[in-house]
Amino acid sequence: MKFIAGLLLGLILVPAGVYLYFTSGSAPVATTDSDVPFENFFAHKTLNARIAKDMPKNVPIQATEANYLAGAELYKQHCSVCHGLPLSPKTAIAKGMYPRPPLLFEGKGVTDDEPGESYWKIFNGIRMTGMPGFSKSLSETQIWQLALLLANADKLPDSAKAALVAPIGVSAPAASLPPATSAPVFPSSVPSSIPSSAPSSAPPPK
Numbered sequence: 001m002k003f004i005a006g007l008l009l010g011l012i013l014v015p016a017g018v019y020l021y022f023t024s025g026s027a028p029v030a031t032t033d034s035d036v037p038f039e040n041f042f043a044h045k046t047l048n049a050r051i052a053k054d055m056p057k058n059v060p061i062q063a064t065e066a067n068y069l070a071g072a073e074l075y076k077q078h079c080s081v082c083h084g085l086p087l088s089p090k091t092a093i094a095k096g097m098y099p100r101p102p103l104l105f106e107g108k109g110v111t112d113d114e115p116g117e118s119y120w121k122i123f124n125g126i127r128m129t130g131m132p133g134f135s136k137s138l139s140e141t142q143i144w145q146l147a148l149l150l151a152n153a154d155k156l157p158d159s160a161k162a163a164l165v166a167p168i169g170v171s172a173p174a175a176s177l178p179p180a181t182s183a184p185v186f187p188s189s190v191p192s193s194i195p196s197s198a199p200s201s202a203p204p205p206k
């Protein structure tokens with residue numbers, strides 16, 4: 001009898017406690033607040049399990065200079081505001097986010113992850129972290145170009161390193177720019193003087 005009473009009390013008290021914690025206004029929701037207990041543990045376990053199950057195992061494009069250059073242009077347009085550029089200070093946006101967007105050209109970045117893992121993250125995004133999914137705005141080839149660039153961030157050719165620090169579009173051969181049909185997220189930031197053509201069909205840059 002005591003056991004049943006204890007069980008029932010537990011069944012009511014525990015959910016009531018959790019409810020109160022989240023509705024009383026003391027749970028952390030600002031970017032400067034500390035973690036909810038076990039937040040990181042559960043978030044990473046869940047994400048890693050999903051990615052291990054889902055991620056593509058083979059990379060369908062080659063690690064060529066043209067693909068790195070295309071990746072570098074895409075990275076400057078869509079990613080650098082959060083993930084930074086080589087030798088540049090953190091942006092105001094990156095400083096104000098939680099969880100923090102890792103600097104992908106500092107330290108080992110994600111060079112120790114499979115390209116397929118980064119492909120999954122770029123394609124799908126990561127919920128409730130600020131990391132957007134790009135499946136609706138970039139082609140699969142473009143997402144692989146980004147994943148390859150990041151996986152090899154520690155051994156990029158000089159041309160790709162130079163492209164990363166040059167202004168958007170300036171050092172890019174036409175072949176490395178995304179095709180016009182890919183609906184760039186910020187069309188107005190691409191200088192109109194630059195012709196665009198599909199990276200896959202154009203000849204590699206000299």
Ligand code: HEC
Pocket residue numbers: 074075078079080081082083097098099100101102109110118121122126129130131132134146150
């Ligand atoms: C609005 C900010 C924002 C933009 C823009 C953004 N990301 Fe992210 N990204 C994040 C955040 C925040 C995380 C960390 C998520 C986490 O903690 O799980 C992240 C995580 C990642 C990771 C996983 C890093 C790791 O250590 O496992 C990769 C890879 C990545 N982003 C690539 C990209 C690429 C490539 C682009 C551009 C196409 C991009 N991101 C654009 C915010 C952003």
